[in-house]
Amino acid sequence: MASFFSDFGLLWYLEELNKKEFVTFKEFLRQEILQLELKQISWRELKKASREDLGNLLLKHYEEKQTWDITLKIFEKLNRKDLAERAEREMADVVESSPLVLTDLGHPKLYRDHLKTKFADDGFRPFRISIQDFMKKRLSQDDQDYLENLLLSEGDEMKSQMVLVGGVAGIGKTLLLKKFLLAWSESLVIQSKFSYIFYFCCRDVKQLKTASLAELISREWPTPSAPIEEIVSQPEKLLFIIDSLEVMECDLFEQELELCDNCMETQPINILMSSLLRRKILPQSSLLICATLETFEKIKDVIECTNVNIIKGFRESDINKFFHTIFQDKDRAQELFSVVRENEQLFTVCQVPVLCWMVITCLKNEIAKGRDPVSICRRTTSLYTTYIFDLFIPPSAQYPSKKGQNLLLSLCSLAAEGMWTDTFVFGEEALSRNGIMDSDIPIFLDIGLLGKIRESAKVYIFPHPSVQEVCAALYYLLKSPKDHPSQGGVQSIETLMVTFLTKVKVQWVFFGCFIFGLLQKSEQEKLEMFFGYQLSQKIKDELYQFLETIRGNMELQEEIDGMKWFSCLFEFEDEAFQVQALSCMEQIQFVAKDYSDVIIAAHCIKHCSTLKKLSFSTQNVLIEEREESYMEKFLAYWKDICSVFVRNKDIQVLQMMETDFNEPIFQVLYDSLKSPRFTLKGLMANNVTFFGGDQMFFDLIQNCSLEYLNLSRSFFSHSKLETLCDILIQAECHVEKLV
Numbered sequence: 001m002a003s004f005f006s007d008f009g010l011l012w013y014l015e016e017l018n019k020k021e022f023v024t025f026k027e028f029l030r031q032e033i034l035q036l037e038l039k040q041i042s043w044r045e046l047k048k049a050s051r052e053d054l055g056n057l058l059l060k061h062y063e064e065k066q067t068w069d070i071t072l073k074i075f076e077k078l079n080r081k082d083l084a085e086r087a088e089r090e091m092a093d094v095v096e097s098s099p100l101v102l103t104d105l106g107h108p109k110l111y112r113d114h115l116k117t118k119f120a121d122d123g124f125r126p127f128r129i130s131i132q133d134f135m136k137k138r139l140s141q142d143d144q145d146y147l148e149n150l151l152l153s154e155g156d157e158m159k160s161q162m163v164l165v166g167g168v169a170g171i172g173k174t175l176l177l178k179k180f181l182l183a184w185s186e187s188l189v190i191q192s193k194f195s196y197i198f199y200f201c202c203r204d205v206k207q208l209k210t211a212s213l214a215e216l217i218s219r220e221w222p223t224p225s226a227p228i229e230e231i232v233s234q235p236e237k238l239l240f241i242i243d244s245l246e247v248m249e250c251d252l253f254e255q256e257l258e259l260c261d262n263c264m265e266t267q268p269i270n271i272l273m274s275s276l277l278r279r280k281i282l283p284q285s286s287l288l289i290c291a292t293l294e295t296f297e298k299i300k301d302v303i304e305c306t307n308v309n310i311i312k313g314f315r316e317s318d319i320n321k322f323f324h325t326i327f328q329d330k331d332r333a334q335e336l337f338s339v340v341r342e343n344e345q346l347f348t349v350c351q352v353p354v355l356c357w358m359v360i361t362c363l364k365n366e367i368a369k370g371r372d373p374v375s376i377c378r379r380t381t382s383l384y385t386t387y388i389f390d391l392f393i394p395p396s397a398q399y400p401s402k403k404g405q406n407l408l409l410s411l412c413s414l415a416a417e418g419m420w421t422d423t424f425v426f427g428e429e430a431l432s433r434n435g436i437m438d439s440d441i442p443i444f445l446d447i448g449l450l451g452k453i454r455e456s457a458k459v460y461i462f463p464h465p466s467v468q469e470v471c472a473a474l475y476y477l478l479k480s481p482k483d484h485p486s487q488g489g490v491q492s493i494e495t496l497m498v499t500f501l502t503k504v505k506v507q508w509v510f511f512g513c514f515i516f517g518l519l520q521k522s523e524q525e526k527l528e529m530f531f532g533y534q535l536s537q538k539i540k541d542e543l544y545q546f547l548e549t550i551r552g553n554m555e556l557q558e559e560i561d562g563m564k565w566f567s568c569l570f571e572f573e574d575e576a577f578q579v580q581a582l583s584c585m586e587q588i589q590f591v592a593k594d595y596s597d598v599i600i601a602a603h604c605i606k607h608c609s610t611l612k613k614l615s616f617s618t619q620n621v622l623i624e625e626r627e628e629s630y631m632e633k634f635l636a637y638w639k640d641i642c643s644v645f646v647r648n649k650d651i652q653v654l655q656m657m658e659t660d661f662n663e664p665i666f667q668v669l670y671d672s673l674k675s676p677r678f679t680l681k682g683l684m685a686n687n688v689t690f691f692g693g694d695q696m697f698f699d700l701i702q703n704c705s706l707e708y709l710n711l712s713r714s715f716f717s718h719s720k721l722e723t724l725c726d727i728l729i730q731a732e733c734h735v736e737k738l739v
Contacts, residue, residue: 010058010071011109013083014051021078022051028074036070055110056223107227108195114222115185115197119178147180148189150309151239151286160236161286162279162304166296167311169509170352170466173290174201176311177241180288194286195237202248203424203461204453205269213263213272213281232263238285240276245291245299246507247424250274277303293593294506313351316341326360336363339374344633346377348596354464355380358387365390379571380510381517384470389530391447405531408471409478410435411449415462415471417486419511424468425453425461433485466510473514477527477535493542494549501568502559512564515539517571544580551584562590562616563597566604575607582607589615589655595634597621602640611648615655615684616641622665623691638665642672649675655684655710666693673700684710694720701735702727710739 017025026046033041041057049057058067068087075084151161167173177199183189184197198220205216218226231238250270259280260267267275275281277289277299291299293310300308314322320337327333340346340359350356362383366373376386392404400408413434418424431441441460444450449467450460462468475484476493484490491499493515499505500512517523519540528534550556565588569578585608592598598621626634645651654673661669670693673680683706690697694716701709701724709728716724728735 010067011052011055011113013071013075013087014055016083017051017078017080021080024078025074026054028077029070032070032074052110052113059107059110060223060225107230110222111196112185112187115181119182119185144183144188147176147183150180150307151190151193151288160284161239161288161306163286163288163307163309164296164300164303164305165288165290165309165311166293166300167290167313168352169292169507170354170464171311171313172353173311174243175353177243177288177290181241193237194239195234196231197239197241199241199243201453202242202244202246202273205273206248207425207427207459208269210266210268211272212266213276215266216272228264232282235282235284238282239288240285241288241290242273242276243290245273245289246295247422248273249422250277279304292506292509294503314353314356315351319347319350319356322356323360326364336360336373340377343374343377344630345596345599348594349377349380349383354466355383358383362386362390379517379520379573381470381514381520381523381571384467384514385474385518385523385526388449388467388470389526391449392530399532400530406435407440407443408474408530410440411444412471412475412478413484415468416475416481416484416490418468419472419505419508420489420491421486422505422507424465425459427459431460435485465507469509469511470514473511473518474527476515477518477539478531480538493539494546497543497546497568498549498556501561501564502556503561503564513567513571516543516568519543520571520573543577547581547584550581554586557585557587558589560585560588562588563592563601566590566600569604570600578604579607583609586610587613587615591617591619591658592621593619594621595624598634598637598641602637605641605644606647608644609647611644611651613653613655614644614651615653615657616659617657618659620660623660623662635664635668639668642669645672646675649679651680653682653684653708654680655686656688657684657686659687660689660691661693663692663696666690666696670696670700674703680704680706682706682708682710684712685714686710687713689715695723698723698727702730702733706733706735708737709735712739 014022014025026049030043030046041061045057046054058071062070072084072087075081075087150165151163165173165176180189181197181199184194198217200216200220205211208215214226214228214232217228217231248270250273258271259275259278260271261275261280263281272281276287289299296310319340323333323337323340324330327336340350346359350359359377362376363373365386366376376382388408389400392400392408394401411434414426414431414436417430417434418426423430428438436444441450444460445452448463451463453459453461462471475490476496481490481492496515497512500508518527524535550560565581565585569581572578582604588605588608588611590597590601592601598618601616622638645654683701683704685697698720727733728738
């Protein structure tokens with residue numbers, strides 16, 4: 001039920017008083033407190049209280065009815081009968097429409113106003129720019145429609161929602177959530193659907209170890225005492241936002257008996273989160289869950305979701321807007337945006353908000369120093385190191401101070417420990433262990449390389465997980481893991497690469513790529529200039545040893561994520577190493593999720609010369625509509641990928657998964673596969689769709705010496721199935737097993 005107090009709470013009425021009336025209101029209130037012998041609020045507190053502070057004090061110290069009886073009485077004394085009559089009339093309407101339920105006066109509005117203040121001032125930590133600034137004070141109609149549709153109900157308006165929002169780390173999921181919360185607090189979206197929306201970031205709540213749902217709610221409340229009973233009395237009016245689920249070790253397959261259904265009961269935090277996700281606690285409430293794509297894939301079939309959204313990151317208009325926000329000179333902003341737009345790789349990088357900010361910041365700094373702003377943007381690693389190093393070098397200097405060098409080394413030590421212990425929020429003990437003293441913390445806060453989740457707590461977080469990852473990678477080039485103060489917590493390069501490439505830790509997104517990126521000659525020179533000494537080359541020897549671990553290890557090769565391996569090698573830009581690394585591989589499986597992945601795969605796969613099995617997925621990337629000039633480039637990259645079949649006559653098995661083909665795209669693949677030198681034995685087309693080109697696919701089956709054919713989850717019309725059957729029953733067909 002929508003309460004009158006959701007929109008017209010106590011604070012609203014206090015704001016209707018002018019300055020003189022508000023001062024007089026406080027004086028009358030003091031008299032009422034003395035006459036009625038109520039629990040004391042000191043005159044000092046009353047005198048200095050703002051309207052919001054006063055509303056909080058009254059709701060904290062007195063019962064709801066008592067608070068409003070006093071308030072209405074004082075309105076009469078102030079000769080503001082209009083306010084008293086309006087409040088009585090509105091309250092009467094609420095009671096008449098639903099006499100059994102009356103929520104705490106002003107609590108929903110108090111909470112909305114709190115969110116408005118909290119998120120309007122909550123900037124992107126590394127961006128130094130507020131959400132309100134980026135949104136230009138107003139959401140566009142498209143933005144409002146998109147946010148509204150995130151929790152759109154079908155049929156029953158009160159139906160509880162379970163919405164999944166997935167995307168790669170850094171793509172802007174948290175920004176989307178904060179936009180959503182800010183828009184809701186300003187009544188721009190789903191105005192009447194929810195009385196309360198509570199935002200829980202798993203990086204934050206994970207530090208609690210144990211908690212109850214009531215405790216988590218109380219942490220988000222603007223005053224020390226949250227009205228828990230009132231909040232949970234209408235669970236269908238509650239929305240819980242769970243951000244960064246990938247860092248939470250919650251098992252969605254836990255036994256029902258282990259879960260909890262009492263919001264007041266303290267539980268291990270992973271059990272509490274599992275209980276929310278499994279709909280044991282407040283099952284009538286709604287959930288909006290954010291996670292990386294890897295976690296998203298794991299949970300989407302386990303929980304009963306009502307809506308699924310994949311975040312694609314900044315659109316071209318968003319990137320353009322960002323450039324114009326940072327560069328006040330419109331001509332300069334447009335010129336630099338055009339440079340970025342012409343570089344497809346760099347443009348793809350800018351779709352990730354944090355990287356977009358770093359690109360713009362680095363471009364701006366390089367221009368100020370009179371250097372070529374484009375050269376630093378060739379690879380992602382260079383962007384990060386340029387950005388981070390500039391923070392430690394004074395504007396008038398070329399090099400950092402000794403203290404600056406030591407500060408960065410300590411930060412890298414902290415980052416490396418966090419990567420191996422799955423820690424993203426650090427207390428004072430962890431900082432001290434890694435050489436960061438209390439006096440150093442203000443420096444890190446000032447330059448934006450550490451931030452606080454909560455002002456009241458002495459716990460700190462990197463501005464973005466990828467910043468922690470690059471700092472952790474830097475540690476490996478500066479120190480040996482054996483020397484780390486955690487004493488064994490930080491593992492070897494070989495263990496790091498196996499862990500990264502087999503996705504044992506799904507929250508590692510760039511870690512291995514940064515290790516390789518830092519080995520570029522330009523990055524080595526940059527590091528040596530910053531730290532003032534020549535770096536050890538031992539790490540390269542360890543990576544060559546890792547190649548020997550891969551060679552001949554079919555079990556390990558089967559587990560390696562080919563796209564991650566390609567991305568590492570792409571960052572390195574050492575062709576000799578790329579050739580040696582990829583000649584170790586007899587089988588590769590990769591998933592190209594966007595144009596950038598296709599470019600990286602095309603760059604690397606041409607060095608594969610020993611493949612026996614190739615598995616790939618491109619989803620709908622191959623058939624996305626593009627301008628003619630971009631389509632020509634894209635076809636060239638696709639031809640490079642398909643040329644692997646011409647170079648590798650020993651490929652015995654090809655698996656195509658989750659891929660859409662149009663005729664021109666499949667023609668390229670068909671031309672590469674029909675080489676007389678090529679003797680394919682096994683073909684798997686799983687969840688593959690042909691928008692033209694399916695006849696070529698049948699010709700391929702007919703002309704290859706296939707012994708195994710797997711078409712599971714791929715759709716063909718009745719007539720096409722008849723054609724396939726005709727091919728399979730021919731005497732020339734060698735297929736022995738069909739799935």
